[in-house]
Amino acid sequence: MTAVDEETSPPNDTDLLERPARPVTRPRRVLRDLGIEYAANGVIGLVFSSTGPVAVVLAAGAAGGLGAAELASWIFGIFVLNGVLTIAMSIAYRQPLGFAWTIPGTILVGGSLGHLSWPEVIGAFLVTGLLVLVLGASGLVRRVMEALPMPIVMAMVAGVFLKFGVDLVLALGADVAIAAPMVLMFLALSAFGRIGRWLPPILGALIAGAVAVAASGRFSPAPGGAGILASPVFTAPVFTWTALLELVIPLAITVLVVQNGQGVAVLTAAGHRPPINVTTIACGVWSLGAACVGAVSTCLTGPTNALLTASGERSRQYTAAVCFGLYSIVFGLFAPLFVRWMTAAPAAFVATLGGLAMLRALQGAFVTAFASKYTMGALVAFIVTAANVTFWNIGAAFWGLVAGVIVSRLLERGDWTTGR
Numbered sequence: 001m002t003a004v005d006e007e008t009s010p011p012n013d014t015d016l017l018e019r020p021a022r023p024v025t026r027p028r029r030v031l032r033d034l035g036i037e038y039a040a041n042g043v044i045g046l047v048f049s050s051t052g053p054v055a056v057v058l059a060a061g062a063a064g065g066l067g068a069a070e071l072a073s074w075i076f077g078i079f080v081l082n083g084v085l086t087i088a089m090s091i092a093y094r095q096p097l098g099f100a101w102t103i104p105g106t107i108l109v110g111g112s113l114g115h116l117s118w119p120e121v122i123g124a125f126l127v128t129g130l131l132v133l134v135l136g137a138s139g140l141v142r143r144v145m146e147a148l149p150m151p152i153v154m155a156m157v158a159g160v161f162l163k164f165g166v167d168l169v170l171a172l173g174a175d176v177a178i179a180a181p182m183v184l185m186f187l188a189l190s191a192f193g194r195i196g197r198w199l200p201p202i203l204g205a206l207i208a209g210a211v212a213v214a215a216s217g218r219f220s221p222a223p224g225g226a227g228i229l230a231s232p233v234f235t236a237p238v239f240t241w242t243a244l245l246e247l248v249i250p251l252a253i254t255v256l257v258v259q260n261g262q263g264v265a266v267l268t269a270a271g272h273r274p275p276i277n278v279t280t281i282a283c284g285v286w287s288l289g290a291a292c293v294g295a296v297s298t299c300l301t302g303p304t305n306a307l308l309t310a311s312g313e314r315s316r317q318y319t320a321a322v323c324f325g326l327y328s329i330v331f332g333l334f335a336p337l338f339v340r341w342m343t344a345a346p347a348a349f350v351a352t353l354g355g356l357a358m359l360r361a362l363q364g365a366f367v368t369a370f371a372s373k374y375t376m377g378a379l380v381a382f383i384v385t386a387a388n389v390t391f392w393n394i395g396a397a398f399w400g401l402v403a404g405v406i407v408s409r410l411l412e413r414g415d416w417t418t419g420r
Contacts, residue, residue, distance in 0.1 A: 016139050018275030021094035025318075030091065033316040034323075040203035042323030044357050045098060045307045047206070047350070049079075050331055053103050057296075060106050064113025064121075070294055072335055073233035077295025079332025085286050085298065086325035089279070095272045096308040096321035097279065098263075099286070100301040104397070105254040108247065109296060116243050118294070123237035124247035125291035131252050132297070133284025141256055142276040145264055149415075151369045152404040153265045155378035156397050157302060158365035159385025160262060161358050164303070168355025175348030177216060182209040182352045200311060202357050209349045218346050230335040232293040250392070255283055255299045258397040262302025269364050270309040270317070274300070303354075306361035373415040377408025 054075065061071045078101040089097040109121055135141055171179040185208035189201035260279065267274045279300050286298035308320040369378040381404025388396045409416060 016137075016277055017281075018093075018278050020092040025091045025094050030319060030322060034319040035312070035316065036203075037200045037312045038316060038320040039323045040200045040206075041308050041310055041312070041317075041320040042327055044202050044206065044310075044353065045304045045320070045324040046327040046331060048307060048354050048357070049100055049301075049304055049328070053100070053106075057106055060110030060113065064110065064118060066113075066118060068336075069231075069233050070118070070235070072230040073294045074296070075335040076230040076232050076332045077290045077293040078298075079328045079335065081286060081290055081293075081295070081332075082298055083325040083328030083332065085282060086328065087322050089282060090318045090321035090325065093275055093278075094315075094318050095267065095274060096305060096317045097267075097274060098301055098304045098308050098321045098324055099283070099298055100304055101290070101296050102251065102254045102259050102299045104258055105251045105299075106296050108250055108254070112243070112246055116246070117238065119235055119238035120240050120243035121247065122235050122291055122294060123239040124243045124251065125295075125297060126237055126288060127239070127244055128248050128251040128255070128297050129284050129287030129291055131248060131284075132255055132287055133281060135252075135256065136277055136280030136282075136284055139277055141260075141280045145261065145276050148261075148401065148405070149374045149377070149408070150265065150268065151371070151374040151378045152381045152401065152408060153261060154269060154365045155369035155381040155404060156385045156400045157262050157265050158362060158369055159382045159400055160302065160397055161306070161362045161365060162382075162386050164355045164358040165362050167351040168359075171348040171351040171355070175346060178209060178212045178346050178348040179352040181212045182206075182349075182356065184208070186356045202310065202353075205356050206353060209353060213345055213349055216346075228334055228337045230333060234292060235294050237291070251297055253398055255287070255297050256280065257401065259299035259301060261401070262397070263300030263305050266302050266306045266361065266365075267309065269368055271314045272309070272317075303358065303361075307357050310357060310360050373418075374404075374408050374412055376411050377404040380404045380407040 057074060057078070058071065061074065066074075082099040082101065085099045086097060089099070113121060168179075168183075172183065182205040186201045186205040189199060189204045260276075260283065264274050264276060264279075283298045283300065290296065290298055304324065305321075308324060309317050312320070369375075369382065381400040383400075384403045385396050385400030389399060390396060391399060
């Protein structure tokens, strides 16, 4: 077997721990594979992660009355620690494996902080990390992922990503002075491939948006009183049955099914073979470390990995994840400063940039979901996910998968017989 064959071959189902890429990825190879397109995709991934998702963290912390130091420590953990993991895993497996934090889990925590203390939440974070670690070590997660039909999973992903496309259209209507230059630049660079080869369309849209924001005079960072550098804060955990019963299972589901399920589906659709068991184990271990500094659980993010694989050669896309990891570490170290900058831009800038970056991923999700088999189950999964329903503190993506599989098993029995 050649080196190329080893890189592209799927993990051995008999191995609990999927083997890293061979030969080992040396720094010289990373530098050779790196290019402006991949560095730009890493930037877009960071812009996405450091805007809306950070706003969710800030809102959750505000709901729980957390101080500036605790919030800075939370942001430090989710960016610095996950940035290190992203770099290590992406280089080891020579695939774009972008790790972040569970956004649905953060929303869940924000609601719980109204009646749970912060130390109780930290205790739930630790137990969640341990549960994810045990499930990853058992090998059960990979078997479940492989048993789910890809069309139904990708329909769930399409339901999650649909919001980005809708927000793009809404941004055009609400703030045309910011959104229109970005869209026009993106279309122009995409239509004329010769120019787009040296200036990626999404990077051109970012530049056009920055110029439009500067020209509008609407970039106004708030004065900062929290300093420039973030520093981790350790909070001693408190374990109570109330917090564990309320948070652990829903948090684990958001990590394993909602977030990791999206990440695995997006990477698989892009032609990669993510190491599901090792990824799950890494999420468990890193969630334990993140909890020590007051950060929510680690996951293999879906939207960010869609951005990292949006363009370029598949064999070189791992360098986009490496760049994303490096940028995340820098962002986490200077979180108080960068958060002020990122939240100062108009909402239309972030919405337009995210929507443009997600177009290809959304198109691919629809094509995979409705191309051939399991189409009714895929349709139900898409509708339930897009409806954004929540039961028992568990988000819509999980229920979309459940509903899609149940309906498909009832109405598409032939696909399950011939399609496995």
